[in-house]
Amino acid sequence: MGVTGGPTSPVRSRERFLLGESVQGAVRGPILNSWIRSRMLGLSPEQTDLPYTDDFDPDSRLVRAAAPVLDQLQSRFSGSQMNISLADGNGTVLQRRFGEPALAGRLAPIQSVPGFVFAERYAGTNGIGLALAERRLCQVYGAEHFAERSQSNACSATPIRDQFSGHVVGVLCFGYPRSYEDPALPVLVCRAAESIERRLMEQSSARERALLRTYLDARLRAGAGEADDNGRLIALEELTDGGLDLQDQMVLKAQATELISNPQRAAVEVPLSHGRGVTLLSSPVRSLSGVEGVVVEAVLTGDSPPAHHLAASKPTAAALGALA
Template sequence: MTRRHERRDLPSLSSAQRERIRRSRETLADGGLLTEPPGRSGVPQLIERSWRRCAGDEVPAAPDRIAYQEPDDVDPAFVRAAEPVLDRLRDSFAEVPVAMVLSDANGRIVRRHVGVRQQRTIMDRASAAEGFDFSERSIGTNGIGTVLVERRPVLVRGPEHYNLGLEGLTCAGTPIVEPFTGRVVGSFSLACATRDVHPLMQVMAGDIARQIEDGLLEEAGDRRRRLVRAYLAIDRASAGALVVDEDTVLANRAGLVHTGPEVHPVLWEFLGEHGPTRPRRMQVPLAGGMRDAVVEPVDRGARPAFGIRLTPRPSRPADRSGGEGRGSRAGSRAAPEPLHVSPEVDRLLDDVVRHRETVAISGTGGRVGKAADRPSGTGRAGRR
C-alpha cells in the first residue's frame, strides 16, 4: 500500500523516492535506451519520455556550460502581454521563495523574477536566469524545455531533472499558446527549492499562463484592428490592394488573385529584407510574377506590416509582341506551354520560374533531366 507522502501526484518527494529516482535516471543515462524497457523507471511517463529523449540526444547530465544569448530580440507583443501580469504579481511573490520564469518558444529564459535572496542565489547557481537556454536539448528534462516539447503542463521534481545541477529545484511549468494561430510561443513556470514546494504550484502556474494568453488575445485583436484600418486606407476599387504581416494577408478582390498560401512566405521574406521605411515604388513577388507596386510600412511601433498598392499595367495591343509569359515563343498559341505533364508539378514550377528561384532535380542516376528523355519538340532548356 502506497503511503500518503509517497503518492506520485504530490509535488514533494520522500528521501527514499528521491534516491530511487536518482538511481533510475543514472541507469538510463549511463546504460542507454536499451538498459530497460519503457515503463520500468518508476517515474511518470512524461518524465521517462523526456529522459529517453535526452539519452537518445546524448544531452550531458552535467554540462560544462549552458548556451547564453541576450534576450533582446523577444517578440514585442509577447513581452507586452506578459509584463503587466508579472508586474501585478511581484508584490504577492516578494516574500515567497518562488521564482517566476518566462521563456520564449526556444526555451530561452527571457524574464525572471524572484524576490527572496536565498532563492535567487539557488537560481543563479543553476544558471536559471535571463538569457540562458533551458531547452530540453540544452539542459535535459526541466519545467521549461520539456513543457515546450510536450506542449502541456509539466511538474519536474528534484532528481526528475536530467541535469544534476537542477536536482535541488522543483519546477511547475505550462505552455503559453498564441490565440488564433495555436502556436506555442513560450512557457511560464514557477520554480522553488524542493523543501519549499507547494501543492498549488501547478494550478498557479497554469492560471498565470492563461492571464498572459489573455494579454496575447488582446494584442492580437488590437493588431488585427490596426491591419484592417491600414487596409481600408489603401483599398482602391480600380487596383489591387494588400496588407501583409508575418501571419496575415488582407486583400481586395483585385489583389486577391495575386496572393495565396504559396506566395505569402515568399512575399513576406522579400518584405522582411527589402521592405521600405517610407512609401516607395518597387517590384514585389506575387502570383503573377514580379509586379510594380507602391509599398509602405504600416502598424509602426508594433509587429512589422506593409501595405501594397499594385500599379496598373499599361495595356498592349493584342498579339503584337507575339504573346507574353510562358507562351511567348509559341507565336499564335493562346494557351501557355506546360512545364510538366503533371498539373500540380507544372503549377509549382511556374511559381519557381516567376519568382526566379532554384529547382533541385533528383532521381535515378544516368538520365535525370536529360532533354533526350523528352518527346520531340517539348524540350525547353534555356527558355527563360
Template sequence: MHSTSQKPNAGQVRPDIESSWARSRLSGLCEDDKPSLARGPVARDGGLARAAGPVLAQARAELADTAMTLVLADREARLLSLHSADRSMRDAIDGMGITPGAGLGEDRVGTNAVGTPLETREPLMLRSHEHFMEAFRRFDCYGHPVVHPITRRLEGVLNLGGIRGDEHGLVPPFVRRMVRDIEERLLLDATRHQQRLLAAFQEASHNPRRRVLVVGHGLVLATPPALSLLEPADHAAVQACVEGTRAKGGATHRLPLLSGRTVTLRCTPVEGADGVLVDIVPEEAGSSRASGKRAALGWPLLVVGEPGSGRTTEARQAAGRDASTLDAMDVLRQGEPDWITGMTELLAGEGPPLIVENIQLLSEPVTALLATRLRHTRRRTALTSTPGEHLDKAHASLVALCNARRDLIPLRRRPYEVPRLAERMLADLGAPGRPRLTADSLRVLAMQPWPGNLAELRRVIQTVAGARTAGDIVPADLPASHRDAPAPASPFRQAEREVIVAAIEAAGGNKLQAARALGVSRSTLYNRMRALRIS
C-alpha cells in the same frame, strides 16, 4: 542550500519524465554535464512580453516574501524575464548562468520545466530528482505553456520554482491563473491588431478594382477581384510568401498561379499590427516576363541543384526529349575505363544532345579527360551537379567550359510554389476519384522544410493519393512526418540551416568533418540538425 537528490530507479519514474530523459540522451546530453546556457536575442517588446507584463508585476508583489523564482520564456525556450525576491535563490540561479536571454531548451539542458512543456505542450510539475541534469536537482518547478487563444500557436512557458523540499502545493493553481490572465491579454492584443488590419483593408479596398488581401494571424480579408483570381492552392502560396515578409519589413514576389497566369505580390507590413497587406498585380499577357520564353541557351549547359531539386528535368527541358544520358554514377558499376570509353564514343561524333549526370562523382583525372572531350565535341551537352566547393576545385575545369549555368533554388526557399506543385503532382497521378488537397493541407505542405526537395514532395503526394483516392485530403491524411505546420523560422534560423547544410555537403556527408569546419562539437551539430529538422 540542500544537497542534490539521488536519481530514482527506472520503475519509480513517470512515463512522461522517462520519455523526456530519452529525448535528452538522444540530444547527446549527459546527466553530469555542465548546463550549456547559450544566450540569444529575445523579443522583450513582443506580444508575449506585452501581455505578460502587468500579470508578472502583480505576481512579483504576491511573491515578495517567498523564495520562489518566476520565469517567463518564449517559444524558443529563451528567458524573457526572471524574478526572485530571495537573495540566496538569486545567487544560486545567477551562479548557473540562468539570466534573461539564456536558452533552456530540452535539447540543450535536458528535462526541465521550461523546455519540456514546450516539447510536449503540456503543463509539468517537475520534482528535483526528475531533472535530467544533476545541476538542476536542487529545484522543484512547475511550468505551464502559454497558448495564443486565437491562433493556438505556442507562445512560451511560465515557470515558477523553488528549492527542493519547500512546500509548493499551491504553485500549479497560482501559475494556471497567471497563464489564463496572460492568454486573455493576448486575446485583447489580437483584437486591437485585427482592428488595425481591418482599417488597413478598408482603406485599401476603396478602389473596387484593386486586387488586395490582408493576412494576419487568424484573419484573412480579400476583395472580390482578388478572390476571383486566386484558387485554394494560390491562397496557400500567398500565405507562404507573407510568412517570409513579416521579418523583412516588406518584399515583392513573382508568383505563378494555378490558372497559368503570373502575378506580382507587393507585400507591405501593416503598421502596429502583426499582418501584411498584399497587392496582387497580374502581369500583362504580352510582357516579356510573362511570355515564359527561355533566354537563348549557351552550350555546354551546367545545371546545379540539391538532390531531388529537378536537375534531370531541367536538363531534359533544355536538351530536348531525344537527348542521350551518361550518368557518372555508372562509374562505380562499369569501372572508369569502360565509362571513359562510352563517354569518348558519345562525344566523338555528331548526334542528339547529351546529358552528363552527377559530375560531382567524377575523379579529377576523369574530369580532366571529360573537359578535353567537351572542348572538341560538336554535340550540345548539358552537365548536372550538386552544389558545393567541388565546383570551384575538383570540377572547376568543367564549370569553366560551360557557357550557361542554371542554379536550381531549393524547395524550402520557394514555399509559395509548393501548393501549385502539389496540385499538379496530384493531378498527374490521375486518381479515378479525383481527390483534392484542402487549403489547410496545402498550407501545411508549404511550411515544411523539404530537405529532399521535389522528390520528397512527390513521394508525399503519392503516399497521400494511395491512402485517399477520393474526396478532400485534410492535414490528418498527410504522412505523420509532414502533418504538423512548424512555426515560421526566423531569418537567423533559416541562415543557420543553410550554413549547416552547406557544410555537410562540402564534407561529402561526413558529420564529423562538417562539425570541425563549423568549429563546433559533433554533438552540438547533431543537436542543431534536430532542432532545424535537417535529415
C-alpha cells in the same frame, strides 16, 4: 514523489537509466521519454553550461503582455524562494522574477539572468524544455531533472499560446526548492499563463479578434463545444497525441490550406499512414465586422477514437492558422 530512498524513487530509477537498464514503471512516462531524448542527444548529467544569447527583444509582445502578470506573481510570492521565469517558444528565458529579491544575487547566472536557453535539446529534462516538448502543463521534481545542477529543485511550467494562431509562443515556469511543494502551484501557473494569453490577444488587431470570435462561434454551431479544451487553440503541428506523425501533419496542412484558399463548403477524404484517414469539412464564415474566414473541421478515423478539430484562417492565408 520523493527524491530519495525506495526501489522506485527518481534517484534510483535515474541511476538505473544512466546505466542502460530499463526503468519503465518506475518513472512517469513524460519524464522517462525526456530522459531518453536527452540521452540520445548526447547530453551529460554533469553538464553545467547552457547556450546564452542577448539577441532577444526585451520589449516583445510576449514580454509586454506578461510584465503585469509577472509583477503580480512576484508580489504574491514575496519573501519566498520562488523563481518565476518567462521563456519564449525556443526556450530562451526572457524575464525572471524572484519572491526574495536577494535570491538573484545568490543564484548562479544560469538561474538568475535572462538569455539562457532551456530547450530540452540543450538542457535535458527541465520544466521549460518539457513544457515545450509536451505542449502542456508539466512538473519536474528533484532527480527527475536530467542535469545534476537542478536536482535540488522542482518546477511547474506550462505553455503560453497565441490564441489567434494557436502556436506556442512561450512558457511560464515556477521554480522552487524541492521542499516547497504546494498542490495549488499547477493551478496558479495555468491561470497566470491564461492571463498572459488574454493580454496577448488584446494586443491583436480588431480584424484578428473579430476573426477569432467568428471562429469560436462557428465552432459552437458545429456542435463541438462539448469536446473543446476550454476554447484553447492547438496548432496543427501539435496533433501528435492523436498519433499524427510529421508526414501526416504535412499532408493535412497542405489539404487544409487548399480548402482555406477556396472559401466554399467542401468535404475531402484524406488518407493517412497506419491505415488511418481524415475527413476535412470546410465552411466559409463572416463576422459582423465583415471579416471573412474559413472553418475547417477534421474528423480523424481509424484505429483510434474519432477526434474533432476545427481550423480557421483568412482565405488568403498561406497556411492553416490553427486547430482546436
